[in-house]
Amino acid sequence: MKKLPKNKRRKVPKDKKTGVPKKYLSGLKKEEERKRRARLIKRVSALYKAGKRIPASLLRARTKA
Secondary structure, three states, X not given: OOOXXXXXXXXXXXXXXXXXXXXXXXXXXOHHHHHHHHHHHHHHHHHXXXXXXXXXXXXXXXXXX
């Protein structure tokens, strides 16, 4: 029997079309809104990973959308 490491985590359920975790798209009914939110999250993620500054307008757009 194969032993799993202690800190093995469960896979996060992701949205099929966008690949973004579902929890970030919850509450959005319309397909267009979900797409827009997913694009925004991917943009913010790319900026963060590159170590660049994330404009406040992007963060505001996420809470407004």
